[in-house]
Amino acid sequence: MTDTAPNGIKANGALKLTAKDFKSDQEVRWCPGCGDYAILAAVQGFLPELGIPREKIVFISGIGCSSRFPYYLSTYGMHSIHGRAPAIATGLASSRPDLSVWVITGDGDALSIGGNHLIHALRRNVNLKILLFNNRIYGLTKGQYSPTSEPGKITKSTPMGSLDEPFRPLSLALGAEAGFVARTIDSDRQHLTSVLRAAAQHQGAALVEIYQNCNIFNDGAFEVLKDPATRDAALLRLEHGKPYRLAPDGEEIVHDVTDPDPTRAFALSRLTEPTPIGVLRAVPRPAYDRQLNAQLEQAVAERGEGDLSALLSGSDTWMVR
Amino acid sequence: MTSRVEETGSTFDESHDPESEPANGGKRVRRLDRVVIRFAGDSGDGMQLTGDRFTSETAGFGNDLSTLPNFPAEIRAPAGTLPGVSSFQLHFADHDILTPGDAPDVLVAMNPAALKANLSDLPRGAEIIVNTDEFTKRALAKVGWQADPLDDGTLQEYRVHPVALTTLTVEALKETSLARKDAERAKNMFALGLLSWMYHRPTEGTETFLRTKFAKKPEIAEANVLAFRAGWNYGETTESFAVSYEVAPASRAFAPGRYRNISGNLALAYGLIAASKQSGLPLFLGSYPITPASDILHELSKHKNFGVRTFQAEDEIAGIGAALGAAFGGALGVTTTSGPGIALKSETIGLAVSLELPLLVVDIQRGGPSTGLPTKTEQADLLQAMFGRNGEAPVPIVAPASPGECFTMALEAARIALAYRTPVFLLSDGYLANGSEPWRVPELSELPDLSVEFATEPNAPDGSGGFWPYLRDPETLARPWAVPGTPGLEHRIGGIEKQDGTGNISYDPANHDHMVRTRQAKVDGVSVPDLAVDDPGGDARLLVLGWGSTFGPIAAGVRRARAAGGKVAQAHLRYLNPFPANLGEVLARYDKVLVPEMNLGQLAMLLRARYLVDARSFTQVSGMPFKAAQLAAVISEALDD
Structure with a gap:
C-alpha cells in the first residue's frame, strides 16, 4: 500500500486495481447458491479492466435481491427505492458526465414497478449501463410470479397459474429505441465479462439482460442453457461479423451489431429456440448527458456566463428614491 | 404589497375624488x-x-x-x-x-x-x-x-x-x-x-x-x-x-431602491438560480409539467448559461428521482410540482430523508383532492407536506407570503437543505404563483452565503482511515456530503436503516430508535427566525395568525378592523416545520387566536396539537383567495365575542 494511493493510482501515475480492490467490507447476504454471487464475482473481476478509479464509478440499484449489489462493491453506490434506479441514475449521469454510472436491477424492479423509467432512460440514451438480473420470479418477497415468468406459472400468488403474457426484456428495450442490447448468463463468466466489456465501451444507454438462477424460488429456470448436454443446441452465440440462422433451414445472416435498422435485432430478441446470447445491437447515437451539457456550453458561448444581477433586474425597472 | 400606509378599504366612489379639473x-x-x-x-x-x-x-x-x-x-x-x-x-x-x-x-x-x-x-x-x-x-x-x-x-x-x-x-x-x-x-x-x-x-x-x-x-x-x-x-x-383618471405613483409606499414587477413563479425561479450561485452548486431541476408549477420549469430552462440543467422527466417520480440523483452527485437538486405530484413523489422524499441529502421540493398548491381545481388556489397540502410519508419522516417546510417573497424563501429552503442535508418543502400556491407585485431588486451583496463544504478526507474515528457517511456534525446533526469522484470516500447509502456513524445496514432495534429520534431532532433543530408580531398598540387580545399566500388579505382585513377601532395583532408564519422557537410564547400572550386558512384548518390542527391552544379556524376552500372585507368581518366578530 505504500506506493499506492487509496484510489489505486500508483506513485508513477498508473492505475493498477484488482478484483479485490472492488470488494467492500460488507458481508454478502444472498442465499447460498444464488446466481448473484457469480455475477458479483464477474463484475468485481471486470471493473479493474475499465481503467477508471473507484471513486469515479457509481452503482445505483432499486429494490429486490439483485439491488443489494452496490453494498458489496467498494465504489460509490446507492440502494434506492423500487423501480426508480434508472431515474435517479439519470440525474446523476446528466449532471456528472465524468462518472461511470451503472444500474443494477431485476425483472420485477425494472419491468414491473420501474418499467416507465427503464424505457425512458433507454429512449433518451442516458449514459447508463443497466444490468438487469432476470430470474423470472420475485425472490425478496418470497416467490410471486414476475413480468418475465412464463404463462401458467404456479406461484404463491398464482396457485392456478399466472395469466400474464411475459415481457421479452430485449424486445421491450429495442422497442424503446435502445442503442445497446445484449444478453448473457450468470454462470458463464467469460461470456458475461465479454458482454460487460462491450456495454462499457458503448457510449449511451446499454441494457444487459443477465439470466440469473434463483435456486430458492425458481431453480433451474435456465438449466437447459447451462447443462453441457443441452446448451450447445439451446444457445445461439452471437458474434459480430459471424453468421447465424434464425431457423435450422433459414438463410444465413451475418450478424451486424451496428445495423441501424433494428429489425434483425428484434427478430433475434423474440427467438427462444435457440436462445441468442451476446450483443444483439450496438448502434451509437449521441448520449443524453453529453447533449445536455453541450447545450449548457452552447448557451454560455452564445450569451456569456449568466449575470445574476442583470437577470434579477430584467428589462423593466424603476427607481424609488 | 409593502406595508406602511393604512388601507382603509373604502370603496370606489366620489369621495375618492378630491380634485377634479378640466383637461385638454x-x-x-x-x-x-x-x-x-x-x-x-x-x-x-x-x-x-x-x-x-x-x-x-x-x-x-x-x-x-x-x-x-x-x-x-x-x-x-x-x-x-x-x-x-x-x-x-x-x-x-x-x-x-x-x-x-x-x-x-x-x-x-x-x-x-x-x-x-x-x-x-x-x-x-x-x-x-x-x-x-x-x-x-x-x-x-x-x-x-x-x-x-x-x-x-x-x-x-x-x-x-x-x-x-x-x-x-x-x-x-x-x-x-x-x-x-x-x-x-x-x-x-x-x-x-x-x-x-x-x-x-x-x-x-x-x-x-x-x-x-x-x-x-x-x-x-x-x-x-x-x-x-x-x-x-x-x-x-x-x-x-x-372623464379620465389619475392614480399617482406610490412613492411613499416603497423603500428606496430599484423595483420591478414580479410574479411568484418567476421570483421562485430566480431564487433557485440565486441559491445555485450563492452555494456554488450547479442547479438541477427534475420536473414533470403540471399546473400551476410548469412556469418554473419553463423559466429555468431558459437559463442554461447559469449552469442550470432542466430535465423534463417521464413522470413526477422520475422528476424527483433525477433531482435526488443529481444531489448525490453534488448538485443543488430541485423538483417542482403541485399537490398531485407530491403524492407521487412521497416515496422518494422519504428516501431523501433516509439518505440525508439536500433536496428542494417545491409544491405550488392548487385545489384538491385528486385533479381538483388545477388553475385555482388552495393551501390544503400543509399536512401532506408535514406527514405524507411512510414512517417517521420529518421534512422542514417554508412558505412565502407574497409573490416577491418566493425569491427569499427559495434561498431559505436552499439554506436549510444544504446546511442540514435534508429535503425541504417550499409551499407556494396558485395565487402567489400567478399573482404579481412590485419587488425591490436585491443587490447581490444582500444575498446570503450558502457555500457548502464537501467532505474530502476520511473521518472514521476508529483510525482505520475509512469514511463514515453518517458521522454527524454535533451542532446541526448533518452528515458529511461526500460526492462521487472524491478519492478514498467511496461509500454506499440507501433507504434501508443504517447504523448511525458507519452507515452500514443495521436492523438493530436500539439503533433504529436512535436514528428515528436523530432525524427528528435534526429537523427540530433547524434554525429559523423568531415570529414577528404586528401589534401597534401592544394591547391586543386577539391574534390573527396565518401562513402562506393569505398574508395580503389577512393584513388588509386587520387594517380595516383597526381602522374601525379594533385592537388586533397579526403574525404570519413563513416557517411551518420547525415552527419558530417563540411561537408557543406568542400564542400564550393572546386570549384568542384566529387562524384563517384556505383549507379546513390544517395549521390550526397543528397549533392545537403542539401548543394546546384554543386556535379558532376560519376557512374557505373556494379556489379563490380571501377577501379583505370578509376577513375584516370575521376579525370584528372575533373581537366582539
Missing part, C-alpha cells in the same frame, strides 16, 4: 387613490396578456399593485360559454396595498359570458366597458339571457360604456393586409389602449413589447400597435368617455 379637449381628469380593474373575456381573447401589459405599464408608472389572474383549466373552452371565461384583476394605488382587491371598480367584458360571469362581483356604481359587437342573440342565448342586458335594465346600477370594440378594431386596421378574422383578434389591444388612456398609463412599453413579441411577424406587430393606439385615441375623442 374639455375632458375632465379625476384623481383616485386606488382602482381595481378586471379584464374578462373568452379564454382565447388574450385577457391574461392584456392584464399583464396593463400591469407592466402600471408598475413602470410607480403605483403599488397586486394582481389576480383567474382562468379555466381548459385551454380553449367552447367560445362564448361561462366555463370559458378568463379574467385578470389588477389593483393599483398611490399607496401600499395588500391584495388584488375584493371587487372590481371597472369591468371590461369582451362578451356576454364575461359580463354574466363577473356581474355578481361588481359593487353598485362600478363602470362596465362592454364589447357590444359580441352581444348578439346567439351569444346571449349561449349564456341563458333571453333579453339583452344592455337595454333591459339589468345594468341600471352601473355606469355602462357600450363600445363596438370589434368593429372599431377592424375599422382601425382596414388599411392593413390582415384578413378580417385576424384583425378582430387585435381587439384586446384596442381595449388595452382605451384603458391606458382612461388611467393615463405610459404606452411606449406596450408598443415595444408588441414589436418584440411579434418580431417575426411585423404585420401582426404593427396591427396590434395600430389597434392599441386606436383604442387610446377612441378614449381621447369619443363623447362616451368624458
Whole structure:
C-alpha cells in the first residue's frame, strides 16, 4: 500500500486495481447458491479492466435481491427505492458526465414497478449501463410470479397459474429505441465479462439482460442453457461479423451489431429456440448527458456566463428614491 | 404589497375624488387613490396578456399593485360559454396595498359570458366597458339571457360604456393586409389602449413589447400597435368617455431602491438560480409539467448559461428521482410540482430523508383532492407536506407570503437543505404563483452565503482511515456530503436503516430508535427566525395568525378592523416545520387566536396539537383567495365575542 494511493493510482501515475480492490467490507447476504454471487464475482473481476478509479464509478440499484449489489462493491453506490434506479441514475449521469454510472436491477424492479423509467432512460440514451438480473420470479418477497415468468406459472400468488403474457426484456428495450442490447448468463463468466466489456465501451444507454438462477424460488429456470448436454443446441452465440440462422433451414445472416435498422435485432430478441446470447445491437447515437451539457456550453458561448444581477433586474425597472 | 400606509378599504366612489379639473379637449381628469380593474373575456381573447401589459405599464408608472389572474383549466373552452371565461384583476394605488382587491371598480367584458360571469362581483356604481359587437342573440342565448342586458335594465346600477370594440378594431386596421378574422383578434389591444388612456398609463412599453413579441411577424406587430393606439385615441375623442383618471405613483409606499414587477413563479425561479450561485452548486431541476408549477420549469430552462440543467422527466417520480440523483452527485437538486405530484413523489422524499441529502421540493398548491381545481388556489397540502410519508419522516417546510417573497424563501429552503442535508418543502400556491407585485431588486451583496463544504478526507474515528457517511456534525446533526469522484470516500447509502456513524445496514432495534429520534431532532433543530408580531398598540387580545399566500388579505382585513377601532395583532408564519422557537410564547400572550386558512384548518390542527391552544379556524376552500372585507368581518366578530 505504500506506493499506492487509496484510489489505486500508483506513485508513477498508473492505475493498477484488482478484483479485490472492488470488494467492500460488507458481508454478502444472498442465499447460498444464488446466481448473484457469480455475477458479483464477474463484475468485481471486470471493473479493474475499465481503467477508471473507484471513486469515479457509481452503482445505483432499486429494490429486490439483485439491488443489494452496490453494498458489496467498494465504489460509490446507492440502494434506492423500487423501480426508480434508472431515474435517479439519470440525474446523476446528466449532471456528472465524468462518472461511470451503472444500474443494477431485476425483472420485477425494472419491468414491473420501474418499467416507465427503464424505457425512458433507454429512449433518451442516458449514459447508463443497466444490468438487469432476470430470474423470472420475485425472490425478496418470497416467490410471486414476475413480468418475465412464463404463462401458467404456479406461484404463491398464482396457485392456478399466472395469466400474464411475459415481457421479452430485449424486445421491450429495442422497442424503446435502445442503442445497446445484449444478453448473457450468470454462470458463464467469460461470456458475461465479454458482454460487460462491450456495454462499457458503448457510449449511451446499454441494457444487459443477465439470466440469473434463483435456486430458492425458481431453480433451474435456465438449466437447459447451462447443462453441457443441452446448451450447445439451446444457445445461439452471437458474434459480430459471424453468421447465424434464425431457423435450422433459414438463410444465413451475418450478424451486424451496428445495423441501424433494428429489425434483425428484434427478430433475434423474440427467438427462444435457440436462445441468442451476446450483443444483439450496438448502434451509437449521441448520449443524453453529453447533449445536455453541450447545450449548457452552447448557451454560455452564445450569451456569456449568466449575470445574476442583470437577470434579477430584467428589462423593466424603476427607481424609488 | 409593502406595508406602511393604512388601507382603509373604502370603496370606489366620489369621495375618492378630491380634485377634479378640466383637461385638454374639455375632458375632465379625476384623481383616485386606488382602482381595481378586471379584464374578462373568452379564454382565447388574450385577457391574461392584456392584464399583464396593463400591469407592466402600471408598475413602470410607480403605483403599488397586486394582481389576480383567474382562468379555466381548459385551454380553449367552447367560445362564448361561462366555463370559458378568463379574467385578470389588477389593483393599483398611490399607496401600499395588500391584495388584488375584493371587487372590481371597472369591468371590461369582451362578451356576454364575461359580463354574466363577473356581474355578481361588481359593487353598485362600478363602470362596465362592454364589447357590444359580441352581444348578439346567439351569444346571449349561449349564456341563458333571453333579453339583452344592455337595454333591459339589468345594468341600471352601473355606469355602462357600450363600445363596438370589434368593429372599431377592424375599422382601425382596414388599411392593413390582415384578413378580417385576424384583425378582430387585435381587439384586446384596442381595449388595452382605451384603458391606458382612461388611467393615463405610459404606452411606449406596450408598443415595444408588441414589436418584440411579434418580431417575426411585423404585420401582426404593427396591427396590434395600430389597434392599441386606436383604442387610446377612441378614449381621447369619443363623447362616451368624458372623464379620465389619475392614480399617482406610490412613492411613499416603497423603500428606496430599484423595483420591478414580479410574479411568484418567476421570483421562485430566480431564487433557485440565486441559491445555485450563492452555494456554488450547479442547479438541477427534475420536473414533470403540471399546473400551476410548469412556469418554473419553463423559466429555468431558459437559463442554461447559469449552469442550470432542466430535465423534463417521464413522470413526477422520475422528476424527483433525477433531482435526488443529481444531489448525490453534488448538485443543488430541485423538483417542482403541485399537490398531485407530491403524492407521487412521497416515496422518494422519504428516501431523501433516509439518505440525508439536500433536496428542494417545491409544491405550488392548487385545489384538491385528486385533479381538483388545477388553475385555482388552495393551501390544503400543509399536512401532506408535514406527514405524507411512510414512517417517521420529518421534512422542514417554508412558505412565502407574497409573490416577491418566493425569491427569499427559495434561498431559505436552499439554506436549510444544504446546511442540514435534508429535503425541504417550499409551499407556494396558485395565487402567489400567478399573482404579481412590485419587488425591490436585491443587490447581490444582500444575498446570503450558502457555500457548502464537501467532505474530502476520511473521518472514521476508529483510525482505520475509512469514511463514515453518517458521522454527524454535533451542532446541526448533518452528515458529511461526500460526492462521487472524491478519492478514498467511496461509500454506499440507501433507504434501508443504517447504523448511525458507519452507515452500514443495521436492523438493530436500539439503533433504529436512535436514528428515528436523530432525524427528528435534526429537523427540530433547524434554525429559523423568531415570529414577528404586528401589534401597534401592544394591547391586543386577539391574534390573527396565518401562513402562506393569505398574508395580503389577512393584513388588509386587520387594517380595516383597526381602522374601525379594533385592537388586533397579526403574525404570519413563513416557517411551518420547525415552527419558530417563540411561537408557543406568542400564542400564550393572546386570549384568542384566529387562524384563517384556505383549507379546513390544517395549521390550526397543528397549533392545537403542539401548543394546546384554543386556535379558532376560519376557512374557505373556494379556489379563490380571501377577501379583505370578509376577513375584516370575521376579525370584528372575533373581537366582539
